Amino acid sequence: MKEISEELQWEIFELLEGNLSSEESLIILNKIKSNKDLENYHSSLKQTYLLNDDAIVYINKQSLIRKSSWQIYVSPLKYAAAAVVVLCVSYLFYTNQPTSIQKQPRVAKNETKKIIEPIEFNKREQLIPMKLTNVVTVEDPNSSQNIPLEKLSLNKFNKHKKQFQPSSKLIEEYEFYNNLTANTYLSDEEKKQIMLKWLLIHSANYCACQDDCIEIQPTKNIALNDVEVKNDQQLSKQWINEVKQMIKSGTIPKIKLVTSRKKEKWLPTLGIQVNTENASMIANIIE
């Protein structure tokens, strides 16, 4: 085979590449037909052209596909919603925890008589008696400042006394008691305080319904020894039940807001004295 000039090689290459016009192509094709060597060169060069291999496909196309922005942002929303739910649950759990009674540095004085308005009978609030939401003002007549004694009572007082429903009270009371005894994490002191507050409120309710009046009398200089102080066990089983029975039967335990001496100092302690027919109890509410 004769060696083909580079110029002719380029011409054949251009022909195969499709870079020539029809006239130019015709001229080259005629040259090829007339020359066996050129024909061989043309055919061998033509063999170097690859045919597209459609059998080869990329099977993981779906892994390359991008989702719409809406779908992309769903996940963060879910996370946010979950976070909100967790926060709400945490908040509710936290607020349902019985806490120690807020310390009250103020000292109640004598000569104050307040009418406790009927309490809105709210089941949830009953179950969360430690949440102090209202104010009983105990004024000190000897003081130029009228300082409220805050957060003695637990629940919101109902402006409309008639909304108090004694018929639902038993159920609520029952549930409250179960709840209280079920909460084993409560210390006895906490139970005691919760019970006392609960009794105070229910007594106030009854009294408000029946007489529109209850007395809470801050009393000076009542020593703890003046009344019988029950221990925790008695408090939770005997004394409390007795008071509760009184409340159920419509008999109002006598409740007094008392102050007492503590460690040779007067009136640093504020307590509640509840008297039943057989016993009397005084417990510190605010220290």
Add this chain to the structure above:
Amino acid sequence: MTIEEYNQIVYSQSDALYRFALKNIKVVEDAQEIVQTSFEKLWINKNNVDPTKCKAYLFRIAYNCMIDIIRKQKREVDMELISNREPQSEQADFRGLKPILENALSQISEMQRNVILLRDYEGYSYLEIGEIMNLTENQVKINIFRGRQALQKILGKLENYL
């Protein structure tokens, strides 16, 4: 570039890109990785890439990835000292022209092989191939010409051998 445009490109170009990579490096896993990498980079730069030129952009990325892989493979082969291994051409399947040609392709230079693949498989113009491979049109044309001549010689030798 919108998501829809991007996905459309995936459907229209992933096969060609994969084919281009696979014909070059012959390893399925590497070819798949090149495709993944190319489209990932396209997605990252979707706002900077002209949708009309994204095909060239994809192939340029794939080409660069291939260069990296081939260089890495060369280094590994050099270190392994596989001089006793039989030439790949002798292991090839000669039962048809297509495998012969593909085998011949593996024997020509990397540059020539790539321009021929882009030209034949993807139908790119010299200009487009030049954009992908950072070459001028003339350089592309010359490389194609030289590559075909090299293939021609290899095939001619094989014909004589057979």
